[in-house]
Amino acid sequence: MTAYPQIVLNNRKHGETISMADYGRSGGYEALAKTLQDYSPKEVIKIVLDSGLRGQGGAGFPTGRKWSFLAEDAPFPRYLVSNTDEMEPGTFKDRTLVSINPHAVIEGMVIASYAVSAEKGFFFIRPSYDEVERSFQNALDEARRAGFLGRNILGSRHSFQIVPHRSAGRYICGEAKGLVHALEGERPHPNIEGHLTSEGLWGKPTIINNAETLAYVPAILRNGATWFKSLGKHEGAPGNKIYSVSGRVKRPGVFELPSGTSLREILEEHAGGMQPGFEYKTCLPGGASTRFVPKGLHDVGMDFESLKKIGPGHRFGTGAIMVFDRNTCLVGAALNLIKFFSRESCGYCTPCREGLPYIEDLLQRIEEGEGKEDFIPLLKSMSQWMDKAYCAFAPGAVTPVLGLIEDFAEEVHEHISQKKCPFKKSKCSKP
Amino acid sequence: MIPEHLSRELQKKISASDHPKEFAVEVMYALQSHYGYLSDEALSEGAALLGLEPLELEELATFYDFIYRDPVGKYVIHVCDSVICWMHGHQTLVDYLCEKLGVSLGGTTEDGLFTLLPVCCIGYCDEAPVVLINGKPYGRLTPEKIDAILEQLKEKQPPLVEDR
Numbered sequence: 324m325t326a327y328p329q330i331v332l333n334n335r336k337h338g339e340t341i342s343m344a345d346y347g348r349s350g351g352y353e354a355l356a357k358t359l360q361d362y363s364p365k366e367v368i369k370i371v372l373d374s375g376l377r378g379q380g381g382a383g384f385p386t387g388r389k390w391s392f393l394a395e396d397a398p399f400p401r402y403l404v405s406n407t408d409e410m411e412p413g414t415f416k417d418r419t420l421v422s423i424n425p426h427a428v429i430e431g432m433v434i435a436s437y438a439v440s441a442e443k444g445f446f447f448i449r450p451s452y453d454e455v456e457r458s459f460q461n462a463l464d465e466a467r468r469a470g471f472l473g474r475n476i477l478g479s480r481h482s483f484q485i486v487p488h489r490s491a492g493r494y495i496c497g498e499a500k501g502l503v504h505a506l507e508g509e510r511p512h513p514n515i516e517g518h519l520t521s522e523g524l525w526g527k528p529t530i531i532n533n534a535e536t537l538a539y540v541p542a543i544l545r546n547g548a549t550w551f552k553s554l555g556k557h558e559g560a561p562g563n564k565i566y567s568v569s570g571r572v573k574r575p576g577v578f579e580l581p582s583g584t585s586l587r588e589i590l591e592e593h594a595g596g597m598q599p600g601f602e603y604k605t606c607l608p609g610g611a612s613t614r615f616v617p618k619g620l621h622d623v624g625m626d627f628e629s630l631k632k633i634g635p636g637h638r639f640g641t642g643a644i645m646v647f648d649r650n651t652c653l654v655g656a657a658l659n660l661i662k663f664f665s666r667e668s669c670g671y672c673t674p675c676r677e678g679l680p681y682i683e684d685l686l687q688r689i690e691e692g693e694g695k696e697d698f699i700p701l702l703k704s705m706s707q708w709m710d711k712a713y714c715a716f717a718p719g720a721v722t723p724v725l726g727l728i729e730d731f732a733e734e735v736h737e738h739i740s741q742k743k744c745p746f747k748k749s750k751c752s753k754p
Numbered sequence: 755m756i757p758e759h760l761s762r763e764l765q766k767k768i769s770a771s772d773h774p775k776e777f778a779v780e781v782m783y784a785l786q787s788h789y790g791y792l793s794d795e796a797l798s799e800g801a802a803l804l805g806l807e808p809l810e811l812e813e814l815a816t817f818y819d820f821i822y823r824d825p826v827g828k829y830v831i832h833v834c835d836s837v838i839c840w841m842h843g844h845q846t847l848v849d850y851l852c853e854k855l856g857v858s859l860g861g862t863t864e865d866g867l868f869t870l871l872p873v874c875c876i877g878y879c880d881e882a883p884v885v886l887i888n889g890k891p892y893g894r895l896t897p898e899k900i901d902a903i904l905e906q907l908k909e910k911q912p913p914l915v916e917d918r
Binding site: 453493 | 814
């Protein structure tokens, strides 16, 4: 297996959290000391911008640019949030990251808070990650005692505190604007106009970054932008990436690899190849709101730019690679995914609230052998209406449906012509 | 009524904040853990603590998956039904649990011990199929493993050590 330098999952011991002492021994919190001593907030933003670091929560927005949107004369208090909601199906990288290396996230948050002059931070975590939250809480206590958090951090003029927030569980809370309302104790509809960098939490400037994104920040400050950039497989894919692989592979799990590592290498080398008796059909590259990778594309780089190049609608997402084998029905899979989205829709706007159950019903009927050929254009036109929704949830929700009817149309036709699911011997059970 | 000390503790946090409502979820969790679920009484008490109308708290309570507005058993079994667990036989798992416990999804066993609820992806796809029981994940489930888990919970033994 090809071995690569790791940034955040190095020192990984089976099932153990890296203590502050161990984190410190491998250079932990050096970046924070150096940052507070040597750099102005502006310089920190410049370094992160130059490193090419992008948001790892799915959108891939350049982190340095996001930070730079916060105007120098923006009002106070300013807030910084680590988004550890991670509710995208198939995604469990942040769970592993925080339970193994909580200090990388904490140090990243403190450096980020310095860059944008935030004095209060929130660590927003989903309720199924109770064990992870405990690791984080312990690490937070260690960091506080060591003076890496609190007033006048390491003797500087910068003060910052982190408050963990345990969500009560809804997918939409991971959407930045939904998350703001969730933290405020409002119903988490993502219905905020304008930019969070000027009007976020309680109307004040707010930066929300994914936990993995923040975890790379200390290493970037310690080793430089050029170093980070060079870790990736190609120019358009800077740094490392934590991939979470699940489905019909021998070794499902989490792998920190150079960004842009090929799908083939991830699946065959790192995830151990397919389980015996299973043959690869396709995968979703980055969670439930990405598009099935078309047949034959095994050497595609797993990064934002390479996926975009496959064609319209293709996105990298969270790097949660979900592998489907030849005998798994993709109509059934798409139906399961759309059920997830119609249930998780927050209900705020009509296209999403009404459109997703409609699409679910069409897919359900196709799966149960009651579909008609004219359902296919209907699925397509309904899916296209999702662009009219208020946030990115609904367009994301229909992405696998569009992939199914465009790249795996033969499976849909077979369901319709055979009047049953061809993957099941008898009429199928509920997907 | 919630005990005086819990009420005081929550009140202290709330009054120290510029934005009392930010504690809404925390308050609901605390009351739920006291009553076993977020009863109507709990909802009113929570709303009063936060300076809200009960309806304002209700619109939050009903939004979230892990706030229970109906009575639940001592152990709440959330069965993941998202795509990876689906691929790994989630339906068989649900059928087995329903039969074993004698309830359908959403139901609570007669002895008040177990409630079975569906949940969307809980982020343990590498361990599919999975359930979450009172916050603890149990993965790579088989009928034998489920039997063992339920037995241990019934006997109030320490939780199973997972072979991960």
